[in-house]
Amino acid sequence: xxxxxxxxxxxxxxxxxxxxxxxxxxxxxxxxxxxxxxxxxxxxxxxxxxxxxxxxxxxxxxxxxxxxxxxxxxxxxxxxxxxxxxxxxxxxxxxxxxxxxxxxxxxxxxxxxxxxxxxxxxxxxxxxxxxxxxxxxxxxxxxxxxxxxxxxxxxxxxxxxxxxxxxxxxxxxxxxxxxxxxxxxxxxxxxx
Numbered sequence: 001x002x003x004x005x006x007x008x009x010x011x012x013x014x015x016x017x018x019x020x021x022x023x024x025x026x027x028x029x030x031x032x033x034x035x036x037x038x039x040x041x042x043x044x045x046x047x048x049x050x051x052x053x054x055x056x057x058x059x060x061x062x063x064x065x066x067x068x069x070x071x072x073x074x075x076x077x078x079x080x081x082x083x084x085x086x087x088x089x090x091x092x093x094x095x096x097x098x099x100x101x102x103x104x105x106x107x108x109x110x111x112x113x114x115x116x117x118x119x120x121x122x123x124x125x126x127x128x129x130x131x132x133x134x135x136x137x138x139x140x141x142x143x144x145x146x147x148x149x150x151x152x153x154x155x156x157x158x159x160x161x162x163x164x165x166x167x168x169x170x171x172x173x174x175x176x177x178x179x180x181x182x183x184x185x186x187x188x189x190x191x192x
Contacts, residue, residue, distance in 0.1 A: 093185040098178035104185040106172035112163050113189055115172045119158040128153045130178045132160045137171040144169060
């Protein structure tokens with residue numbers, strides 16, 4: 001670039017704000033082709049749309065590389081484990097006592113453990129006295145507290161519930177009596 005070219009450019013371009021008199025304004029010229037000439041082959045292919053195509057589909061992109069296949073296998077195994085744990089560790093136990101289906105459930109919410117025994121509907125010819133002795137166990141199987149609830153079962157659905165402050169209670173057991181029969185239920189405390 002010669003001095004004459006600079007003078008022609010200066011005279012043809014209007015004065016830019018923020019520049020002193022006689023100072024030449026900075027002019028930026030962008031050329032993608034010029035910039036990509038020095039780029040690597042991968043970058044040139046990417047800008048020429050010769051790179052990885054997004055139209056291959058989700059599954060193909062998940063199994064395209066060894067790392068993505070490994071990640072997909074780990075995700076599938078985690079989903080299976082969570083499903084298995086959710087089914088077999090539901091925080092409830094079930095049995096039948098005196099012909100009445102009963103179930104125990106326990107969960108912890110805001111530093112309180114809620115325990116509930118549900119007596120399902122059954123064909124009962126007469127009223128039956130039912131009682132539940134709840135035992136709250138801490139780590140190591142040590143009994144932390146016991147409570148007892150009783151009610152008259154008439155054949156309709158019945159709940160016997162109790163609560164206790166959660167001092168790291170791990171398991172709840174319930175000795176359920178219906179008439180002369182008794183059964184023992186145990187369940188881990190579900191934490192949410």
